[in-house]
Amino acid sequence: MNKLTFLARLEKLLKGLPKKERETHLSYYQEMIDDAMEDGCTEEEAVRRIGSPGEIAEQILSEQETTMKPVSAVKKIIITLLLIIGSPLWGSILLAAAALATGLLITALMLVLCAYIVIWCLPVATGALSLSCLMLAVVSTIGAFPIFSGNAALGVLQFGTGILSAGIFILAGWLTLFLGKYFISVTVRFSRWLKHLFTRKKEAIA
Amino acid sequence: MNSKKNLLTLLRKKALPGGITFLAAGLLICFIGFAMAHFELSNLKFPGTPKWYLTVHIDEGQFELGIRVGEDAAAIQRKR
Incomplete structure (x- = not known):
């Protein structure tokens, strides 16, 4: 597998990540391959040394999941309360939007x-x-x-x-x-x- | 089925000249009728009570075409 194919597969597997983060990971692995090639490895050898795109993507995505903090119970209660208190506002907006959509449909x-x-x-x-x-x-x-x-x-x-x-x-x-x-x-x-x-x-x- | 189709095609072909012929003949007969009344609308009044099958109506110098039924006919009769 050459460098371009490796990077393309990795990009495809990391599609779920935000663009900026995905680009950071891609440039990191591109640099790694370039460094290995400068050390005298062939392109295929450098790619093989890094590992398969599937494994790397799995590792990156698992790290991503662990860094995401779970929402605490207190926070959940606060969000629910805010939603209930704000219901006259968002409820009326929602009703108006539904009425508008129905009107447009008719x-x-x-x-x-x-x-x-x-x-x-x-x-x-x-x-x-x-x-x-x-x-x-x-x-x-x-x-x-x-x-x-x-x-x-x-x-x-x-x-x-x-x-x-x-x-x-x-x-x-x-x-x-x-x-x-x-x-x-x-x-x-x-x-x-x-x-x-x-x-x-x-x-x-x- | 085929003969029915042929008949329909023939009718469609003959509709335009047939319609125009009827139109021209009708205009000619109307002209003859009007000439018989010496081109005077007053000579075209129907004697007696108007019937439902009378389609040419001349009321107070006004010419009208159509079938008068129900309220319309009764109102005109009262007027007379």
């Missing part, structure tokens, strides 16, 4: 809902127009015949209105089908984008 959900409504607004409008024109066409065309006897001009006008409404019904229906197809693909793409947004965030957190 806002986000509403925004998503609004986006879907905006997407489907146009085909729904053309669909409603188509349906209302169908009703008008049926009533106007059939209803025009009894009106002929009362006022012929009005009957013809109503019949014309019925045919006109039938035309609008066909065109609006065609437009609804066309827009519906297009907006289905838009909705699928939007949903995929939303899903991708959340999965990407999850991956980043992981």
Whole structure:
């Protein structure tokens, strides 16, 4: 094993330590290897003389654990008391944060809902127009015949209105089908984008 | 299944020219009706009580299209 591999493995094993401390240990072992090489050892020999990175890391980490003082019972009680006394402060902050998070979540959900409504607004409008024109066409065309006897001009006008409404019904229906197809693909793409947004965030957190 | 699909494709293809034809025919018939009334709105009033199937409404010189049912129809009848 050469010097660089040794140092890289040691660095990986000491990842749990603070950066400054880790760098101190690494520079210490680097110097040790350099000293051994100056004394006439080859790189591999110098590394072998120091020991395996696993053993060294284990030793460093065990020393670290022993230097960490255990928290005394008195200290624990004081911390608990402080937490209880300070609860009106941190509790209210915690509640406010929870309320804020809930509000943000609801806002986000509403925004998503609004986006879907905006997407489907146009085909729904053309669909409603188509349906209302169908009703008008049926009533106007059939209803025009009894009106002929009362006022012929009005009957013809109503019949014309019925045919006109039938035309609008066909065109609006065609437009609804066309827009519906297009907006289905838009909705699928939007949903995929939303899903991708959340999965990407999850991956980043992981 | 295939013939159903063919029919749908045919309908979709014919929808645009069909719709435009209906629109044009409807406009022409409306024009004829209006010409029959000598282009006077007052000549297009319905004699007697308005029926639910009357969709062309002329009230006080105002032209309105639609089906009047329930409260709407009753109010107009009272007005008359």
